[in-house]
Each structure stands twice: as C-alpha cells, then as structure tokens.
Amino acid sequence: MKWEPVPEHEMNSTLDGDQSSHPFCLLALGYSETVSFCLLEALIVVFLTTLIISGNIIVIFVFHCAPLLNHHTTSYFIQTMAYADLLVGVSCLVPFLSLLHYPLPMEEAMTCQVFGFIISVLKSVSMTSLACISIDRYIAITKPLTYNTLVTPGRLRLCIFLIWLYSILVFLPAFFHWGKPGYHGDVFQWCAVSWHTNLYFTLFIVVMLYAPAALIVCFTYFNIFRICQQHTKEISERQAQFSSRNEETGEAQTCPDKRYAMVLFRITSVFYVLWLPYILYFLLESSTGCSSHLASFLTTWLAISNSFCNCIIYSLSNSVFQRGLKGLSGTVCTSCTSHTTAKDPYTVRWKRPLNGCHI
Numbered sequence: 001m002k003w004e005p006v007p008e009h010e011m012n013s014t015l016d017g018d019q020s021s022h023p024f025c026l027l028a029l030g031y032s033e034t035v036s037f038c039l040l041e042a043l044i045v046v047f048l049t050t051l052i053i054s055g056n057i058i059v060i061f062v063f064h065c066a067p068l069l070n071h072h073t074t075s076y077f078i079q080t081m082a083y084a085d086l087l088v089g090v091s092c093l094v095p096f097l098s099l100l101h102y103p104l105p106m107e108e109a110m111t112c113q114v115f116g117f118i119i120s121v122l123k124s125v126s127m128t129s130l131a132c133i134s135i136d137r138y139i140a141i142t143k144p145l146t147y148n149t150l151v152t153p154g155r156l157r158l159c160i161f162l163i164w165l166y167s168i169l170v171f172l173p174a175f176f177h178w179g180k181p182g183y184h185g186d187v188f189q190w191c192a193v194s195w196h197t198n199l200y201f202t203l204f205i206v207v208m209l210y211a212p213a214a215l216i217v218c219f220t221y222f223n224i225f226r227i228c229q230q231h232t233k234e235i236s237e238r239q240a241q242f243s244s245r246n247e248e249t250g251e252a253q254t255c256p257d258k259r260y261a262m263v264l265f266r267i268t269s270v271f272y273v274l275w276l277p278y279i280l281y282f283l284l285e286s287s288t289g290c291s292s293h294l295a296s297f298l299t300t301w302l303a304i305s306n307s308f309c310n311c312i313i314y315s316l317s318n319s320v321f322q323r324g325l326k327g328l329s330g331t332v333c334t335s336c337t338s339h340t341t342a343k344d345p346y347t348v349r350w351k352r353p354l355n356g357c358h359i
Helices: 008-021 035-065 067-071 074-091 093-099 108-142 153-176 189-193 199-241 247-288 293-304 306-317 319-341
Strands: none
Touching: 035 074, 035 093, 035 293, 035 306, 035 319, 074 093, 074 108, 074 153, 074 306, 093 108, 108 153, 108 189, 108 199, 108 247, 108 293, 153 199, 199 247, 247 293, 247 306, 293 306
16 A cells, blocks of 8 residues: 655644544554454553553662672673663553543644654664674683773773764654654654654664664674684593593583573563564565554554563573572562561561562
C-alpha cells in the first residue's frame, strides 16, 4: 500500500474530522469494528509498559543491593541500559494515555515527534551500550595486564556521557524535516499518516548507528570466543603434559570470563533478534514506499519489548544476579512480615540490611 500525497489543509481537516468521529488505532485501520481493536492495542501497550517498568526497577535495585555485580566494569553500561529501558517504559505511558483519550500535553504533531525522538534516543543508548560492553570484554581478554589502566571509572563515565550525546545527535535531524526516525510515534494519527520516512535519513541512521554497532559486536565476540577456545586448548594440552596439575584449576582460570561473555552475548543476541524485523521493515518501507500499519505496530512493539528481556536473561544466566534477587526479595518479605506481625512498636527487632540496601 502506497500513500498518495495529500494537500496539507485537506490532511489537517481530515485528521480533525477523524479524531472527532472515532478514536485512532493502528490495528483498527481498514476494519469496521474499531473499539475492540483499540482495546487490544491499549492492552498490548499497557502490558509491555508494565513489564518494562517493573523489570528494570528490579534490575536497578538488585545492582544497588548486590555489590558483587559492580565488580565488573560492564555494570556501568548495564545500569545505563536499565535506566534507559526504564525511561522507555515511562515514556510508553504517553501513547497509552492517548489511547484512553486523555488530553495530550501539547499539539499532536509535536507530541508524536517528541515521543518518537525520545524512544529512538533511548534505544540508541541501549544499542551503543551493548557495543561498548563488547569492546570492554574484548580489551579485558586481549590486554588483561593493562586493562585496569586503560579502563578507569573516569573514562567509563566519559564514555557513558558520549553515548547519550551521540544518540541525541544521530536522531536530532528528525526535528529539521530530514525524515521519520522510526515508527514509535505511530500510535498518534499525525505520525502514522502525515510523517513519512526518508530513504536518505534512514540510510544515515543505519550507517551511523545500526551497522557500526552490529559490526563491532560481531567482531569482538567472535574474537573473544576464539581466544577463550585457544586458552582452553592450551590448558588442556598442558594438563596432558603435566598430569599432576588438577583439571579444576585450569577450568577456573578460563571459564569465568567465557561464562560472563556468554551472558552478555545472550543479551546482545536477543536485542538484535527482536530489533531485526523492525530494522528490515524500516529499510523496506523507506526504499519502496510500501507501508503497513499492522507491520509497523508489531515490529515496533516487538523491538520495544526487548527493554524487558535483560531482566529475564540475567535472572536465568547470572548466578550473582540470582543471589542478589533472592536476597532482595527475602529482605522485602522480611520487612513486610515484620510490619504486619509487630503489635508493639518497641518490640520490633531490626534486621541486618542486605549489603547496604535499606528497605
């Protein structure tokens, strides 16, 4: 389906008339029954929003309450991703409220542009942070002796600042009529109907963000696993030559870095798997002009759902995170139990906080 150009005054009058007659829903376009589709769209948005906000709040609290997780420098980037994903969830409350017909804080055109820009920047922060994590692990494995001098807390903070600045600059031209940065704002009628993608701006985003991040991740993790495999092979050969050396000692020297790299690789893989349909459709729609509201809605919210996946991957893959999560839940349950069972405030027994985490 290709959109035909419509004069601006006719488009504005059409939009005004449509908004006054029935609610706008991407899933309802082309169907006679709009209420059920609008309800389905609102349920999908609020479901993902709830998962994203709750999941990333848990990640942030666990990192705060489990100091062992902060021993790796990658925790700086992971927490940055958690805060960015949390902001994604909070921002998604805006389209949800619009589906419930709450008045928008500003003009619809400006609201959807700002919303699309914010979501694009936040997801760019996550994508760039994943690339920086892979570089950090690559340096840790290839240059272990000089790693602490190369990667310092000050440089990490500077890198995080540059990540945010770079992400803003990449999508800033969208405000200067370069084109549409993505489909995140298409829950608003103006963005879905009047704001079109531009092939050159899409290629600009791909060249400046998507392609470099993907190439960096592929290069670094390929070399990380290749080096880990070489180290494991060398240790096995030495164990065969010197049978007195315990096999468990050799595993302890190589497996921790590889296991941690595997956790980070799973996070990166899930991120790109969920974002790949969105990127492919973005390129296809920008180059051919063919568009589908259903495809844009499904690919966009599939990509946004990645903001919740990190919590699941950590809880399934990282034993330190699992212990921190259990400790946090135990502390919360103990605190709730003590408040409900204590009858005399002077007889309340104070519990030891979990590693400095005060509930």
